[in-house]
Amino acid sequence: MKKLKWYAVILAGLLAVTALAGCSSKSQETLNLYSWADNFDMDVIKKFEDENNVKVNYAIFANNEELLAKIKAGGSEYDLIQPSDYMVASMIKQDLLAELDLKNIPNFKNVADRFKNPEFDPGNKHSIIYTSGVTGIAYNTKYVKEPITSWADLWSEKYKGKVLLLEDNREVIGMALKKAGKSNSTTNEADINAAVDDLRKLVPHVLAFDTDSIKQKMMQEEGWIGTLWSGDAAYVKAENPDVEYVVPKEGGTIWSDNYAIPKGAKNKALAEKFINFMLDPENSAKNYESIGYSDPNTAAKSFHSKEYNDNKMINLSEDELGRTEWLLDVGDKIQLYDRLWTELKSGR
Amino acid sequence: MKTAQASKRHPWLSIHSFLLMAFIYIPVLLIIVFSFNDSRMSTSWSGFTWKWYSTLFDNRTVMEALSNSLTIAFTSTIISTVLGTMAALAIRKMQNRGKQGVIGLLYMPIVVPDIIMGLSLLILFSQLKMDLGKMTVIIAHITFSISYVYVIVSSRLANMGKQLEEAANDLGASSWQTFRFVTLPSIWPGVIAGALIAFTLSIDDFMISFFVSGPNSTTLPIYIYGSVKRGISPEINALCTIMIVVSVMLIILAQWLLGRGKSDKEKGGSLLPF
Amino acid sequence: MNKRSFGVLAPVVLWLSFFMVIPMLAVIFVSFMQRDNLGNIVWTFSLDNYARFFEPLYLGIYWDTIWLSVLTTVFCLLLSYPLAYYMTTLGPKAQKFWLIGITVPFWINFLIRTYAWIILLRTQGVVNSLLMDIGLISEPLQMLYTQGAVLLGMVYTFIPYMVLPIYVSLEQMDKRLLEASSDLGASRWRSFWHITLPQTKSGMMTGSVLVFVTTTGMFVVADILGGAKSQMISNIIQNQFLGARDWPFGSALSVIFVISSLVIIGLFNRALRSSYDSSKEAKA
Numbered sequence: 044m045k046k047l048k049w050y051a052v053i054l055a056g057l058l059a060v061t062a063l064a065g066c067s068s069k070s071q072e073t074l075n076l077y078s079w080a081d082n083f084d085m086d087v088i089k090k091f092e093d094e095n096n097v098k099v100n101y102a103i104f105a106n107n108e109e110l111l112a113k114i115k116a117g118g119s120e121y122d123l124i125q126p127s128d129y130m131v132a133s134m135i136k137q138d139l140l141a142e143l144d145l146k147n148i149p150n151f152k153n154v155a156d157r158f159k160n161p162e163f164d165p166g167n168k169h170s171i172i173y174t175s176g177v178t179g180i181a182y183n184t185k186y187v188k189e190p191i192t193s194w195a196d197l198w199s200e201k202y203k204g205k206v207l208l209l210e211d212n213r214e215v216i217g218m219a220l221k222k223a224g225k226s227n228s229t230t231n232e233a234d235i236n237a238a239v240d241d242l243r244k245l246v247p248h249v250l251a252f253d254t255d256s257i258k259q260k261m262m263q264e265e266g267w268i269g270t271l272w273s274g275d276a277a278y279v280k281a282e283n284p285d286v287e288y289v290v291p292k293e294g295g296t297i298w299s300d301n302y303a304i305p306k307g308a309k310n311k312a313l314a315e316k317f318i319n320f321m322l323d324p325e326n327s328a329k330n331y332e333s334i335g336y337s338d339p340n341t342a343a344k345s346f347h348s349k350e351y352n353d354n355k356m357i358n359l360s361e362d363e364l365g366r367t368e369w370l371l372d373v374g375d376k377i378q379l380y381d382r383l384w385t386e387l388k389s390g391r
Numbered sequence: 392m393k394t395a396q397a398s399k400r401h402p403w404l405s406i407h408s409f410l411l412m413a414f415i416y417i418p419v420l421l422i423i424v425f426s427f428n429d430s431r432m433s434t435s436w437s438g439f440t441w442k443w444y445s446t447l448f449d450n451r452t453v454m455e456a457l458s459n460s461l462t463i464a465f466t467s468t469i470i471s472t473v474l475g476t477m478a479a480l481a482i483r484k485m486q487n488r489g490k491q492g493v494i495g496l497l498y499m500p501i502v503v504p505d506i507i508m509g510l511s512l513l514i515l516f517s518q519l520k521m522d523l524g525k526m527t528v529i530i531a532h533i534t535f536s537i538s539y540v541y542v543i544v545s546s547r548l549a550n551m552g553k554q555l556e557e558a559a560n561d562l563g564a565s566s567w568q569t570f571r572f573v574t575l576p577s578i579w580p581g582v583i584a585g586a587l588i589a590f591t592l593s594i595d596d597f598m599i600s601f602f603v604s605g606p607n608s609t610t611l612p613i614y615i616y617g618s619v620k621r622g623i624s625p626e627i628n629a630l631c632t633i634m635i636v637v638s639v640m641l642i643i644l645a646q647w648l649l650g651r652g653k654s655d656k657e658k659g660g661s662l663l664p665f
Numbered sequence: 666m667n668k669r670s671f672g673v674l675a676p677v678v679l680w681l682s683f684f685m686v687i688p689m690l691a692v693i694f695v696s697f698m699q700r701d702n703l704g705n706i707v708w709t710f711s712l713d714n715y716a717r718f719f720e721p722l723y724l725g726i727y728w729d730t731i732w733l734s735v736l737t738t739v740f741c742l743l744l745s746y747p748l749a750y751y752m753t754t755l756g757p758k759a760q761k762f763w764l765i766g767i768t769v770p771f772w773i774n775f776l777i778r779t780y781a782w783i784i785l786l787r788t789q790g791v792v793n794s795l796l797m798d799i800g801l802i803s804e805p806l807q808m809l810y811t812q813g814a815v816l817l818g819m820v821y822t823f824i825p826y827m828v829l830p831i832y833v834s835l836e837q838m839d840k841r842l843l844e845a846s847s848d849l850g851a852s853r854w855r856s857f858w859h860i861t862l863p864q865t866k867s868g869m870m871t872g873s874v875l876v877f878v879t880t881t882g883m884f885v886v887a888d889i890l891g892g893a894k895s896q897m898i899s900n901i902i903q904n905q906f907l908g909a910r911d912w913p914f915g916s917a918l919s920v921i922f923v924i925s926s927l928v929i930i931g932l933f934n935r936a937l938r939s940s941y942d943s944s945k946e947a948k949a
Contacts, residue, residue: 075606080617081624085451091755100606101452103617108907113602116510117517120606130714134605137703204807210893212908253891255619256780265787265809278622282430381909384720389729389896391722401853408751411744412766415824418781419770421791424678425784435789474677481674493678494934495927499685501875503745504882506903507919511688534684537677542871547833549867549937580836584829587768595775606731615774622778631773646758648889 072097074313077104077121078299079300082173084333088211091320108231114139119307123314128299132372133168135158140169141304149313151324153342158299162369174274174336175299177359178214179259179290181271192221193292194222197268205247207260207269210252214296215242217272221293221368225366228371232379238384247386256295257364261286272298274336277356290357294366354370392412402566416504419635426628443629450626452614457630460611463525463600464593472586474533475540482541485550500535501542508535509602516603523605527570531591531603547581689923696916704910715916722916723901730898733887734880737819741876742869744820745827749868750861752828753835762829764832768825775822779889783809788892810892816887825877827872834868835861870937878926898922 072095080103088099097156102121104110107130114124115137130239151159151171158172164371171286182191187202189382197206208215217227219238229235251257258275260266264285271279276288302318320326328346331338337357338344344352352358373380428437447453482493500508508531516527555577559569575582597612604613615627670935696714717723752763765778785791786808793805808814846856865944870949884897905915 046909061779073606077606077753080452081612081621101738102604102606102609103452103613104601104909105617106614107599107622108910111512112510112906113909116602117512117524118513118605119517120523133703137441137705196848210888245414253892256622259622259783263787265789324934378909378911379703379912384798385726385896385901385904386722387896389722389726404751404754408748409940411748411824411848412763414821415767415770417785418778418821419773421771421781421784421946422777438886448806462788472767474680478674478677481670481677484670493674494675495931496678496681498927498930499681499689499923502878502882502923502930503689504922506900506906506920507692507916508688509686510906511692512684514691515688527674530684534681537681539875541677542875543833546830546867548872550834550837550864555879577837581833584764584833586825587765591768591771595770597775610778612774615776621777623780627774631777634772635769638765638772642762642765646762660765 044317047063052092057115072310072313074099074310074317075102075120075122076100076317077102077110077123078125079104082125082300082334084330087278087321087326087330090326091317093314094320095316099317109189112301113137114305117261119305120309122306122308122310123317124303125300126170126303128161128163128297128301129370129372131303132300133305134208135164135169136372139306141308141311142168143171143304144315145166147312148319148322150319152323152325153340154328154338158339161299163256163303163371170301170303171322173300173302173330173355175297176274177290177363178209178218178270178272178296178298179276181276181288182265182268183283183312184287185264185285186267191268191289192292194218194293197270198245198248198292202268203248205265205267206248207257207266207271208245208249209257209270211253212380213250213373214270216380217296217370218385221291221295224293224346227296227368228373229374230376232376235376235379235383239387242387246390250377253387258293259268262296264363270391273356273359277354280334280356290359290363290366291367294368296368296370297364298370323390341350402613422628423632423635426625426632428625429629431622431625443625444633447626447629447633450624452609453611453630456609456611456614459525459528459608460594463528463532463608463610464590467529467536467593468586468590470529471536472531472582473590475537475585476544476578476582478537478541479544479548479578480570482545495604497538497541500538504596507597509599512599513602523603523608525608526607526611527603527605528600531599532596535596535599536592539588540582543585543588544578544581547578551577588612631644638652670728677753692914693920695913696920698909698913700913704912706912712770713916713920714733714914716920717914718921726896726901729883729895729896733815733819733897734877736816737880738873738877740816740820741823741827744871745824745872746831748870749828749831749835752832753838759834760827764829767828771825775885775890776798779818779886781815782821782890786814809890810894811893812891815887815891815895819880820885822886822939823876826875829900830871830875831865834865834871840865867937870933874933878930881926913933 072143074097076099078101083101084188085314086354091097104113107127110124110126111130111133114121114134131140145167148171151167160166161172164170178198180191180194186205191197213227216235216238219242220227220229220234223234223238223241225231225234225238250258253260257269258272258279261269261271261279264283271288273288273290274304276286280288282388296376305313309313311377320331322340324340324342327338327340331340331343332347335357337359338347399447426443427439427441428436429440430436478497482490482497485493493628512527512531513523514533516523526657555573556569559573560566561601564572595612601616604610615623618624618627679906697708697710697712699709699711699713701707704897728851752760755763756826765842773802783790787793788805788807788809793802799806825884842860843856846860847853882899883901887893887895887897888900899922900916902915902918905911
């Protein structure tokens, strides 16, 4: 009898849980958006919801690899995702992305030509750019008196213990490769090894490796000089005017975040409608003005504030963009990158 | 009794305890202070403001995440506390060889790396065609919380003799009565401690929740981990401050409510934690 | 075991078998497989993943991880025991207040707490400013991104895991024994050493196991407060899934990690049981 009582209690508990979990309203059409945190202006999303009488569920991931692992392992309930450039390529190779129907996205014509037909997704079959940036050097002019022009400047003895690097093997090894005049996505083992040997001399100067909060470290003057994304640099500059940003003469890595639709998405049409809505010049301007990232939408330029259009870190020059290179999928060599990175950081 | 104990308390003991408590609360105080900071980057002080408290409630993503986190934490704590306590009680009575195996099983969730647990559960759920959502997160949290509750309750049981229970049995108490009036009261502090740990783990879990959550069940840690990239908003500091204040108020309220009815606490045997 | 306790145990065993054992069997299976260029699993048997662990690179990282966890456990134990002891000398109401007081800060998100430490410890942070204001130092100290900062963060994170079990076992201790021993003229230290400490062994052991095992799995503290300049074994495991895309190697590392942790816990438990038995004999 008593045993029964216990089971009844547990059963009741489980039922309560099921009821709680199952009580989401299903009357409205929903768009399951899976993106970076705070990547959209919520008012613009609200506008989309009101105009189309739909609900947008905004779920969050923190990095590309988490997104990939989750989609691969069967997390298939998303209609629209935002992978970065190299991840789009990986996902296409693994057959995880649906083909976009550009006919449903007439506003695609507003995207700047530079960002159409990218190397990682020829013909924009699976993706459309959302925003982009370039990895360059940020430095604080209070402490760094020389003009910074080259990646080699990071190696200077003067900044020992004050250098910040991105916590990312492809970015950092790619940077050392660019310094040596090679491609940042090389699969040549000798080049990779040489770049890592060069980095071994830099690592003792490093204050910290960081990706997510590297900008706080620049802002607070913990680090004097380091690798930083252009968009983050704009952010730092707004809080600390002493910080400057440069795309070194050897060139830097360009990255982008994109719209893509996973295979098997339940609401592909609505996802395409959303992309088209966001590419509308007015919506686009409002959205990027609020999140502070660079807007690839050429038609939106006239809707942006002067302040936004004048910001050199958000709107990089053609000259700067001209010496950039995408990170491409390196296939099997990712193992080598990972292993050398582990060795580099553990000092073995 | 109390005064006799108090006299045995060495002053250094009190000093150490208060210092350690201060150590624990220093970051908390900082978070509270920075929730009133005018600057969006919570890095340096730039003036007093209430604005994060008002914008917090308009932030749909945060409020949804908070409500998801609380639902998940309360449900998984209750279920895992019951299951973990049951396991500890049953294993205590075991004598045979299976005992080591069952104990090993119960330790598994503690030792399995989070990412393995998250990914493998995600694969399991997707094989079972279960929709990812609060339900799957709750199941995952119960799975790891059971172990922590078990470990703490069984450390309480390790030092407990069986004489009292045997005496109750001899006096004709049913096994339910023995459990209700003898066993449970004497393990109660262990159960409470176990529940506190389960709640703490659930409200703070990121990696496992990330993998088993669905489009509709973003939890607070998932939101916070994601927003580090853009700088965590001071709204989160405000939220943490509210959570702390509300918890403390609830504790005081509970103490007060339950303290009114009972004047003689020393008798013990109270079934409620306060 | 009788029928009733089997009935009590069954739900837990079933639950864990389904949600823990089945997934882990799959992980063990994958750990013997290989990967292709895209990071997909190739279904051919291989022991390479296990052999790879024994390379000096990974063994060294594993050793560093163990060492950090031992240090964290010892510091937690030394700091927490007196606090737990102090709590048991208070009245019942105050005890509960402290018990909850010690857990509430940990309901604040882990990242937020850890970033608060950054604000405290950085070169222009609260601690450095204070020390410079009172003139103890003239140049700010570099406290962050060092091993010391990692240890501090670890100890801070895991204190409640130590305090709670010790408190739980201290609280049930038979205080009459202490009174008897002081009546017999034993000094405070002698009674503590010979009566209190043995009776709270189970609490200390539980706390140590919890802290030790969870520290080995915790790398975010090392990444944030240590500047990601060193690697822990769980970094490596995570990297295989979120980076190198080598699920089989990640699975093999996890299997090794789980087995070694279970062995460590087994040794702890054995030590606990033998000492418990001997202390019981001593009493009898």
